[in-house]
Amino acid sequence: MHVRGVLLPDGEVRDLWLVGDRVTLEPVPGAVTVADRGYILPGLVDAHCHIGLPLGSGAISSLDEARALADLDREAGVLAIRDAGSPYPYPELDDDPRVPRLARAGQHIAAPKRYLRGIAVEVDGDELDAEVRRQAAAGNGWVKLVGDWIERGAGDLAPSWGPLQMARAVAVAHAAGARVAVHAFGEESVAALVRAGVDSVEHGTGLSPDDVDAMALNGTALVPTMINVETFSSIAAQADGKFPGYAAHMRALQAGFPAVVRAAYEAGVPIYVGTDAGGGITHGLAAQEMLRLHAAGMSAFDVLKAGSWGAREWLGFPGLVEGGLADLVVYGSDPREDLRVLQAPRVIVLRGHAFRG
DSSP: OEEEEEETTTTEEEEEEEETTEEESSOOTTOOEEESSSEEEEOEEEEEEOTTSOBSSSOOOSHHHHHHHHHHHHHTTEEEEEEOOOSSOOGGGGGOTTSOEEEEBOSOEEOTTOSSTTTSEEOOGGGHHHHHHHHHHHSSSEEEEEOEEEETTTTEEEESSOHHHHHHHHHHHHHTTOEEEEEEOSHHHHHHHHHHTOSEEEEOTTOOHHHHHHHHHHTOEEEOOHHHHTTHHHHHHHHTTTOHHHHHHHHHHHHHHHHHHHHHHHHTOOBOOOOOBBBTBOSSOHHHHHHHHHHTTOOHHHHHHHHTHHHHHHHTOOOSSTTOBOOEEEESSOTTTOGGGGGSOSEEEETTEEEEO
């Protein structure tokens, strides 16, 4: 195939030829042109997504269900996913031609009775290291730790394990060759996990200025999932009667979160687009998340980087360079001028196959 248009991030008119799964800048005789104008982006990324979790509760029970959810993301222009934990294993989908590129964690690891029922492997602190090794082997480069959840006895958020146990778990994952993503809402847990050397903080609503500075210094990424954080008010409403302290805390975290994201951005923390699709969040909303990041203070260009070429580089998926991966989305107008165009892709090519155009 052949594609011509304004190639981002450079902003120059370029011709690309797609041969199989790869990009070449050398003309290929007889190539079929699928786009001869528009703005070309390396495929979008949802860096916090769960194709093992359908909308609602529970988990998928087949590969076909995972493919159907991945279809929703692909049709929105998301051509790479970091699956941040699934109770259903699907390594077979890593090379599926219809499924976005997958950087996968294994199953969530949580403390007993401290996460959504039936989703995580639940272990005490003395079992944590062994489970991290198992889940590092189950994924293809990531481990997902649930760093905090409501502690019903305390009536509020609390860390899942002690700080030394969490720090040791991070070291065990790194020794196994996996990076560590951590779910963290509250202040105490995220402070301990940032200092434990995690690779990415998911949500991060409780980040303090000192935490942000530590992340910037160490290159720790933030995946804010602002769409998810908008649900905190409904979570709080359900908790008002039984756990009023927790409900008030969740509302306060939601109210302060745009400022946290802005502070992280201004401090130079790497930020990537993630929706937390699955469970309570519909798949295919990466463009909506990008609009929220822009509203929080990120420039349009940096939002595009966070949801396209920058996120792909972070996850190890080469972009639209000689020998790079044949994943691209073409838009009719310049997304640097108006990010809303991301909601209407004209051409989608994944793994060298055109799915729209």
